[in-house]
Amino acid sequence: IALGADVAVDETQLNAFLDSLKYDDKGLVCAIAQDVDTGAILMQGFASRDAVAYTLRNRKATFWSRSRSELWCKGETSGNFIGVESVHVDCDRDSLIYLGVPTGPTCHTGAHTCYYKRVDGRDGAAAKVDGGRHAAEEALTTLYELEATIEARRVEAVADDVKPSWTRRLLDNPELLCKKIREEAGELCQTWEENEGKEAATNEMADVLYHSMVMLNKQGVPMSDVLAVLRRRFGTSGVDEKAARPPKKLIDPSK
Amino acid sequence: IALGADVAVDETQLNAFLDSLKYDDKGLVCAIAQDVDTGAILMQGFASRDAVAYTLRNRKATFWSRSRSELWCKGETSGNFIGVESVHVDCDRDSLIYLGVPTGPTCHTGAHTCYYKRVDGRDGAAAKVDGGRHAAEEALTTLYELEATIEARRVEAVADDVKPSWTRRLLDNPELLCKKIREEAGELCQTWEENEGKEAATNEMADVLYHSMVMLNKQGVPMSDVLAVLRRRFGTSGVDEKAARPPKKLIDPSK
Ligand SMILES: [Zn+2]
Ligand SMILES: [Zn+2]
Ligand SMILES: [Zn+2]
Ligand SMILES: [Zn+2]
Ligand SMILES: [Zn+2]
Ligand SMILES: [Zn+2]
Ligand SMILES: [Zn+2]
Ligand SMILES: [Zn+2]
Ligand SMILES: [Zn+2]
Numbered sequence: 132i133a134l135g136a137d138v139a140v141d142e143t144q145l146n147a148f149l150d151s152l153k154y155d156d157k158g159l160v161c162a163i164a165q166d167v168d169t170g171a172i173l174m175q176g177f178a179s180r181d182a183v184a185y186t187l188r189n190r191k192a193t194f195w196s197r198s199r200s201e202l203w204c205k206g207e208t209s210g211n212f213i214g215v216e217s218v219h220v221d222c223d224r225d226s227l228i229y230l231g232v233p234t235g236p237t238c239h240t241g242a243h244t245c246y247y248k249r250v251d252g253r254d255g256a257a258a259k260v261d262g263g264r265h266a267a268e269e270a271l272t273t274l275y276e277l278e279a280t281i282e283a284r285r286v287e288a289v290a291d292d293v294k295p296s297w298t299r300r301l302l303d304n305p306e307l308l309c310k311k312i313r314e315e316a317g318e319l320c321q322t323w324e325e326n327e328g329k330e331a332a333t334n335e336m337a338d339v340l341y342h343s344m345v346m347l348n349k350q351g352v353p354m355s356d357v358l359a360v361l362r363r364r365f366g367t368s369g370v371d372e373k374a375a376r377p378p379k380k381l382i383d384p385s386k
Numbered sequence: 387i388a389l390g391a392d393v394a395v396d397e398t399q400l401n402a403f404l405d406s407l408k409y410d411d412k413g414l415v416c417a418i419a420q421d422v423d424t425g426a427i428l429m430q431g432f433a434s435r436d437a438v439a440y441t442l443r444n445r446k447a448t449f450w451s452r453s454r455s456e457l458w459c460k461g462e463t464s465g466n467f468i469g470v471e472s473v474h475v476d477c478d479r480d481s482l483i484y485l486g487v488p489t490g491p492t493c494h495t496g497a498h499t500c501y502y503k504r505v506d507g508r509d510g511a512a513a514k515v516d517g518g519r520h521a522a523e524e525a526l527t528t529l530y531e532l533e534a535t536i537e538a539r540r541v542e543a544v545a546d547d548v549k550p551s552w553t554r555r556l557l558d559n560p561e562l563l564c565k566k567i568r569e570e571a572g573e574l575c576q577t578w579e580e581n582e583g584k585e586a587a588t589n590e591m592a593d594v595l596y597h598s599m600v601m602l603n604k605q606g607v608p609m610s611d612v613l614a615v616l617r618r619r620f621g622t623s624g625v626d627e628k629a630a631r632p633p634k635k636l637i638d639p640s641k
Binding site: 148159161163165166167168169170171172174175177187217218219220221222223227228230237238239240242245246247248249250268269270271273274276277280288303305308309312313315316317320322324329332333334336337338340341344346347349350351352357358359360361364365366 | 399403416418420421422423424425426427429430440442463472473474475476477478480481483485493494495497500501502503504505523524525527528529531532540560563564567570572574575577578579583587589591592594596598600601604605606607611612613614615616617620621626639
């Protein structure tokens with residue numbers, strides 16, 4: 132579904148779904164916007180019945196602004212919308228995930244996500260955002276923590292008499308990096324060829340992923356771009372692959 | 387920090403942090419538990435001042451149960467705790483992420499996460515959970531959607547007169563799969579060796595990742611296990627790598 136596209140909504144099904152939610156005493160459910168590619172939690176707000184309906188009709192993350200007491204389609208002033216690919220409801224129906232693709236930084240501070248401060252960190256007034264990459268205190272999951280670690284190795288000063296980190300050595304010696312990538316891919320294959328077992332396969336895949344990500348850093352490619360490519364290939368009908376799921380019906384809370 | 391370990395907390399700093407949160411009229415902030423390895427949103431609840439303090443002291447995700455009006459350390463009855471690695475606060479300080487590692491299924495239904503129903507899906511009473519893998523309607527981000535797609539290819543029936551998907555052909559012919567993995571690793575290296583540019587590097591990395599993930603499926607290894615390995619290698623001091631971040635101080639909201 133194209134972002135912002137008009138989606139034909141079955142009004143009966145939509146109303147049945149909206150009726151099924153467990154609103155609080157203010158008529159709201161919790162709504163969490165999550166980046167479909169990276170898994171980053173972008174922001175959290177609350178949604179009224181109308182906000183949920185607006186989100187499903189327009190495929191843009193929409194909330195109820197408690198401060199302004201009005202419907203708020205995130206991005207309508209900033210232009211930084213969150214396109215919604217799918218909506219998920221939790222077990223007791225009082226909380227939603229808007230899973231989608233942001234068109235720009237989500238936070239009004241310019242940060243990638245609103246969660247750019249760590250409790251145990253230096254709680255500065257301004258978010259540290261460097262060129263679209265992650266802020267230092269963002270809630271990074273393992274893959275993006277690794278990406279940030281590799282970047283930190285690239286930029287860190289290494290004194291002449293100190294042995295540089297393995298990552299830095301690979302970045303400074305791309306021939307070695309290429310040799311390692313080919314070697315690790317071979318070792319992953321060998322885990323099957325030599326029947327080495329799951330633990331070996333897990334470790335070799337970690338090697339492949341790490342060394343490939345050093346190569347991405349070397350070429351200035353963020354991991355999120357790779358995931359966006361995979362989403363386009365597999366999320367819609369790829370060259371050889373069909374979508375994993377049956378065709379999307381917008382609302383069917385019939386059972 | 388080991389899960390559940392007693393952490394020395396600076397009481398002054400802890401109180402300053404707790405004071406800085408913007409509680410609602412019931413004295414609560416929103417708290418979202420997220421899997422640090424996969425990025426999956428596990429559950430969402432609300433946290434009182436005491437619940438946040440308990441979480442930071444004990445490194446276990448803790449909420450205020452609005453139905454029972456009591457502090458609720460998730461897992462204290464089920465045994466399925468969520469170990470908390472770090473806590474992040476949003477820009478207006480009324481919402482937290484508990485980023486951590488679940489010790490078992492988070493949902494009381496036995497599902498991996500509480501968000502196992504898609505609005506546009508079949509809203510059945512029971513979550514579809516197959517052996518610890520993902521439920522069909524879970525809020526899967528791109529990497530786990532791809533993992534689920536590969537698994538769907540593995541189990542789908544293919545009629546004799548229908549050309550199988552590329553994924554299925556790779557799964558049925560591991561020699562071909564190994565050949566492809568080695569080839570794609572080489573093509574990723576070539577993007578640097580031949581100076582082919584960022585777009586080529588992005589596409590070749592997507593090829594490497596996809597083919598490697600088919601190999602993981604072939605050997606029954608979930609991607610989350612690979613990320614857990616990477617977290618253990620890079621999150622704490624690895625053989626050659628130091629932690630990317632300065633040593634963790636639990637609370638320092640001094641600025
Ligand atoms: Zn709920
Ligand atoms: Zn914000
Ligand atoms: Zn970020
Ligand atoms: Zn290896
Ligand atoms: Zn907030
Ligand atoms: Zn649940
Ligand atoms: Zn799952
Ligand atoms: Zn190729
Ligand atoms: Zn290729």
